[in-house]
Amino acid sequence: MNLRWKGFLIDLDGTLYHGSQMVPGADELIGELNRQNIPFLFVTNNSSRTPSEVAESLRVMGIPALPEQVCTSAVGAARHLADKDPGARVAVVGEHGLLTALIEAGLVITEEHPDYVVQGIDRQFNYETLRKAAEWITGGAAYILTNPDLLLPGQNGLSPGAGTLSAAIQAATGIKPVTIGKPESILMLQAIERLGLTAAETAVIGDNMLTDIGAGKNAGCGTILTLTGVTTEQNLNHYKELTGHSPDEIFKDLYELISALQGKER
Structure with missing residues (x-):
């Protein structure tokens, strides 16, 4: 078979790696795209790391990657704000990947009367963080969320994600954020x-029907599901019913996808 698309947006966690x-x-997939000169980008909801750090972690695993090929929700949030309101005053609830992206976009970081609160994953989040975020947002700051992931997979199982922290902020303020990352389209x-x-x-190539495939649908892209992570043969029908949509293509593993890129029949 031949895939009809000219370029790809590739998810990371669950699609190209699990933990470390x-x-x-995964390495052969990226190698095949490079061999055929097919344009692609890595797209991740993770806001805690810079593109350089993401690319380095991929290379350590053996997956060819350059910083300029990485799109993170942190950089997405920073660009969204810089385009909309250059030099805006921003309060940050997040980690260094988000802080770095906002500074590099020319935004002013402050805790005094911010125009925006930008929130991502924050593993130092505590009651005082929640209190300040609620104060800023109820005081008139617009609320931007990097990504809505409720749980994150890790070496020791699942941990609360940016969406879980956002649930507390939304409960405290009654304000829903503008969301940058998957499954939204920004x-x-x-x-x-x-x-x-x-x-x-x-x-869009990804393993998660809710985020990856949902984002592809919302952005008007084609969608390719790999059964390498969250979505499996066993729960696929459940996710189809839950989301109300089906991927354009489904591959049981990355080798099947590579064969399709090479024009081979399954």
């Missing part, structure tokens, strides 16, 4: 623009 372990075939549309393609010419 590469998914079998980060995806930025990445499509960086590829220089249209949404119809681009497909």
Whole structure:
């Protein structure tokens, strides 16, 4: 078979790796895209790391990657704000990847009368963090959320994600944030623009029906599901019913996807 898309937006966790372990075939998939000169970007909801750090972690696993090929929800949030309101005053609830992205985008970091509160994963989050975020937002600051993930997979199982922290802030303020990352379309549309393609010419590759495939659908892209992580053969129908949509293509592993890129029949 031949895949009809000209470029790809590729999820990371669950698609190319689990924790620090590469998914079998991930290195060969990226190698095949490079061999065929097919444009692609890595798109991650993780706001805690910089693109350079993400690329380095991929290379350590054996997956070819450059910082300029990485789109994070932190960079997406920073660009969204810098385009909308250059030099805006921003309070940060998050880690160094988010702080770095906002500073590099020319935004002013402050805890005094911010125009925006930008929140991502924050593993130092405590009652005082919640109190300050609620004070800023109820005081008139607009609320931006990098990504809505409730749980994050890690070496020791699942941990609360940015969406779980956001649930507390929303409960305290009654305000829903503007969300940048998957399954919303803002980060995806930025990445499509960086590829220089249209949404119809681009497909999202990912393992999660709720975030990856949902984001592809919301952005008007093609969607390719790999059964390498969250979505499996066993729960696929459940997720189809839950989300109300189906991927354009489904591959049981990355080797099947590589064969499709090479034009081979399954």
